[in-house]
Amino acid sequence: MKKRLFKLPRLAWLKSGLFWRTFLLLGVLTTLSMSAWVGMISIVQREPQVQQISAQVISVVTITRAALTHSAVGLRSELLFELVSNEGIRVFPMEEDDEVDPPPDNALMPDIEALVKAKLGADTRFSSNVNGVSGFWVSFKIDDDAYWLMLERERIRGLTGIQWLGWAGVVSVVSLLGAALISSLINLPLARLTAATREFAQGNRPPPLPEKGPREIREANRSFNQMVDDLQQVESDRAVILAGISHDLRTPLARMQLEVEMANLSAESRDGIQSDIAQMDAIIGQFLDYAKPTEAATFINVDVKNLLEECAHDVSRLPDVQVSTELAERSHVLGNATDLKRVIGNLIENARRYGKTPGKDVAEIELKCSVKGMHTARRVTIEVSDHGVGVPEEQIAQLLKPFTRLDAARGQANGAGLGLAIVERVLLKHGAEFKVRNRPGGGLMIQIVMRAIA
Template identity: 40%
Template sequence: MTEAPLRTLERAARTPLAARLLPHTLLWQTFLLVALLLIVALGAWSQIFRYVQEPARARDVAQMVVSVVNLTRTALINADIDRRVDLLIDMAALEGIRIYPAEQSDELEPLPDTRPHRLLVNDVRRQLGEHTRFATRWKTLNGFWVSFRLDPEDANDEYWVMLPPERIENPDSFGWLGWGGGALLAALLGAFLIVSRVSAPLRQLARAARQLGSGVTPPPQEESGPQEIAVVARAFNQMTSDLARMDADRALILAGVSHDLRTPLARLRLGIEMSGAPDDDVAAMVTDIEEMDRIIGQFLDFGRGTPQEAFALLDLVTLCREVSDPYRLRGVDIRLSTPDHLVVAVRALSLRRALANLIDNALRYAGDECPLDIVVSVSDDEACIEVADRGPGIPETEVERMRQPFTRLEKARSNTKGAGLGLAIVERIMASHHGRLELLPRTGGGLRAILCLPAGASDGGRDRINQSDLGFGHEP
């Protein structure tokens, strides 16, 4: 596993679990906050409603219980003794009210100790007397049981009256929860739509910023919506316009620099070669001029920014042979290991420049005494071009730093020249190909610089592969 994924895993391990579970986008963070506020508000209002509604409900139920008890007592007192049984039967059949004589040995189950029941009990006892008893079960019968006396002073003449539970309990006690839940869902939907209206332009700006970072000029952003979002979109459009103008100015300046610097160098080289100085001095001065010209070329390549060249199908094997032939003519020992053909859609000139930079980098640090190996291969749906040298290599801890511009590893590679832009230019070219540059140690010493290009088919003619033979030959 490479160093970057390891660092990502380490950061994830150090991050608290709650932070990893919470949403990270503005949309869901704001929606979650609004949802929590609405739920808390609904809970608070439900408690307020219960606190205000329960006393009124208890008074109504208590008045009904007192009325039933008083009517029942009056009916029993005024009814003939012979007809009391018929009266009790009629009340049970017609009204669901049962009356039984009370005894001291009655098995009772008290009412639940809740606020509504306490309010009900207090109201009923205030009207019927403190001797009134309550129960939810009398012997084996469940219901709302209330005791009463025919004569308030006679404790032996006591009866139980049972009212149907549905007369006491509010059948719609939880009905408001449905309406509250519906209101909560409607509020959450409205909150989601409001937050989406804010986050959608931000997501569009983020996509445009990524396009701008990759070197593609994004289309102008809509300067509408909330004032704050419109101001940000207007500033982004202004920044995009300024960057485009700066790119045009930079291209004009680079064209002038190329002409104004390289033309005097060419005249200086011609004058040196015709000066009649000793051959060793001429060779040394010509080498310095060539190095100056190469540094200017690197500055120009880096200053051009992301390549704007169109993708086209190219045989990577042919490309490697064409780039390496001039070096071979100069006496450099380059060994190629390639398949017969490997066709990929690439930016031809940019990729040629990247491969030449890697070869120059290898020769500059490893010298031309040891051969260079260039290997073209296919791995995991990627086309790879590897340049391997026998130089001092790059320590693993310095690999990421060496990808940055104007960076050189002086301790590991001494007596070198250049501006420190070669690998930075290659890194930028590979980013424009949606590929990557890998810098790996070579077994036995040296550096393996690998250009990894996506070989799968994709839109826009980006990268696709057509291989007629994956068998590798060797070109000495």
């Protein structure tokens, strides 16, 4: 017989953030501390409480018995009335037919009985209810006559279990509120730092973090602000350098192109040199695209369906490409239309060059667009697939690295290896998910997931 394995449910909320972990740890610590405190108080105060209650009972019974013994017979009724009115003490003769219940069910009662009997006599009786009247009943004798003395329970009992529970509940609520406040204060700077980091990762410059609070928080925020400034400066310098180098390189290329046109060369030599110059110019263009920033201020409502139809129409004029489309309606995203069209164009060109169907001279490319989810959770998914030989699984991650070419897997490359790196860089600015994987049945599938807008 096979044994069934039951998995314990994972506390996803506990792993989701520092706030709940801190709150839980503080709550557990407070609960354990309070439990230890209650236990310690119960142990420490037990003996003094027993002594106090026993002494009170013995004193009341002794004084009442002495008062009744030494008072005149005619004044006993008035004395009993005074005891009831002022002290809450009632004295009744004990009858043989009295209905007597057991003593109060209290953890201190056995010790109280032992101490009271040691002073008043072993025949002293205790009850919680006599003849239907609730109270704390103690028996005593005057000569041969037996009496019941009733005290109000409030005078001899400590905190009840319900009272302990009530106080424990109040302390627990206050402690949990304090734990929530402390957790929030601890988590707030980290949450602010996380939000700034996420915004910076999306290509935006976050507002400077406040450099105040505890020393560790001040240093972390100051270091983050300095890092943002440094990286922004590096990014700006790199863009300027690449743009300058590309401009300086294109000037001699233009002269070389002019010299080739005017030189007395054979047609084969001229075509070869012009091809090399064109390739060099294309590589310089890739450098410029890679260095070009994508500003969020340029984002507009982009109809992905129309954009993909334009890309498919542009590439369908090439003789070595067959494009099939499957596009959903109402697929709108927020982005830079020019950059997104360049992204799709790069992916299609990559598939055209390296994704030709084995045994054919034609690249079969599929463009798909779908919309899933509802309301704010709607996502637009774009897929660009080819029917080539694909890429070994262990080398897929290398495709996204700048200046990387997998010639063995995707054919002979003629660029600088920046195609997919440019695509990833642009999509990162758009907050999109970019996935590359092998297509079932052969070929490479590139998937882009973006948040849809109405």
